[in-house]
Amino acid sequence: MTELILHHYPESPFSEKVRLILGHKKLPWESVRVPAVMPKPDLVTLTGGYRRAPVLQVGADIYCDTALICDVLEHVQPEPALYPPHIKGVARIFAQWADTTLFWAAMTYSSQPRGAAQLFPTPEIGQAFFADRKAMRTNMTQLRLGDATSAYRSYLRRVAHMADEHDFLFGAEPCVADFAAYHPLWFTRMRTPVLADILQATPSLLEWMERMSALGHGRFEKLSPEDALTVAERAEPLPPGQNLLVDSAFQDDHGIPLGTRVTITAEAFGPEPTEGVLMAATRTHYSIRREDPRIGAIHVHFPRIGYVLRKADPT
Structure with a gap:
């Protein structure tokens, strides 16, 4: 092995x-x-x-x-396959969108002051973290909080429509799209729970998140x-x-x-x-x-x- x-x-x-x-x-x-x-x-x-x-x-x-x-x-x-042959292309394209567009909307929303207060034990640690991440964003346009929040709500509804139809986003088993979509939502729910009420409007998405979480981290x-x-x-x-x-x-x-x-x-x-x-x-x-x-x-x-x-x- x-x-x-x-x-x-x-x-x-x-x-x-x-x-x-x-x-x-x-x-x-x-x-x-x-x-x-x-x-x-x-x-x-x-x-x-x-x-x-x-x-x-x-x-x-x-x-x-x-x-x-x-x-x-x-x-x-x-x-089990991350890229099932019948959805290989669409799963990759969806995963790329989730790892970028969905991710940055979720991060901007979750990093607002109420979320940051939960993320970091002291303001000094939070300031050091955000200064570090600012240095990493040299070629990026930063979303404004209001715009990111609106986008995040819309994206959650769209992903929830997929979860309405199946146990996982593209069928009965998870694929790479599920893992890419899950981790930004996991951050909101588990790392900034004070802001997790945004997920409550999409109950099928919460049920899907429970199924994803149950996969665990293995040995x-x-x-x-x-x-x-x-x-x-x-x-x-x-x-x-x-x-x-x-x-x-x-x-x-x-x-x-x-x-x-x-x-x-x-x-x-x-x-x-x-x-x-x-x-x-x-x-x-x-x-x-x-x-x-x-x-x-x-x-x-x-x-x-x-x-x-x-x-x-x-x-």
Whole structure:
């Protein structure tokens, strides 16, 4: 069995998305807790710059972004399927909408002052958190609270229409769309319950959330950040085509050949670049090789969608 190490923290909604998928697929995993805000020295040692949670580690291969992590977990354990063949396209498109548009409406709504007072034990901790997140939004337009609230209400009604028809959004079993839609609502309900009354207007959605929550997080053991780094140090990164990403054919959309030193950066949220040698650029993902003095060679993987590939500055 492949040792799956999840770097996450309990309050992270995207981490909850992956935790539930691990539970749904009954995959055992190792839990490494990372800080919610910078500095994150151990995580950045693995990623080379990327610092969003969660990150999935398998030996000396590091998988960033939950969209890519879902693909990895589907490869490790194909059943139950996140992408059932008859709804594969629409499930992916819905999940991308939920992870972006729905997520940011929910976060803006849930982070208003009443919600923030529940999230943080002291105002100082809250101020540090919001300052950290502001630094990550360098290329984003921030929704105003009133606009986000209106949008969130509308989105909840639309998703509830889907839950009216089935136990899960696209049928009798959950798919990637369910996990992507669930985690922003989970944040409102579980992390800012003072604001969770917005969910009461959609009872079928609350019933669906109960079914999602019942999937659980599966079987996991705690692992220290130091031990996770030791795992990476003792492992060798797998070459393209032999790792947990199924496609390996080169797709050149940038005029950047393999072997070039590049940077990969999120389009919007999280401006920190990861630099290394381009090992793979397929229809779905990028892979780069980097060297770190603490752990040696490491491969870091990103999805294509949502990330910017550039040649590294030669200076």
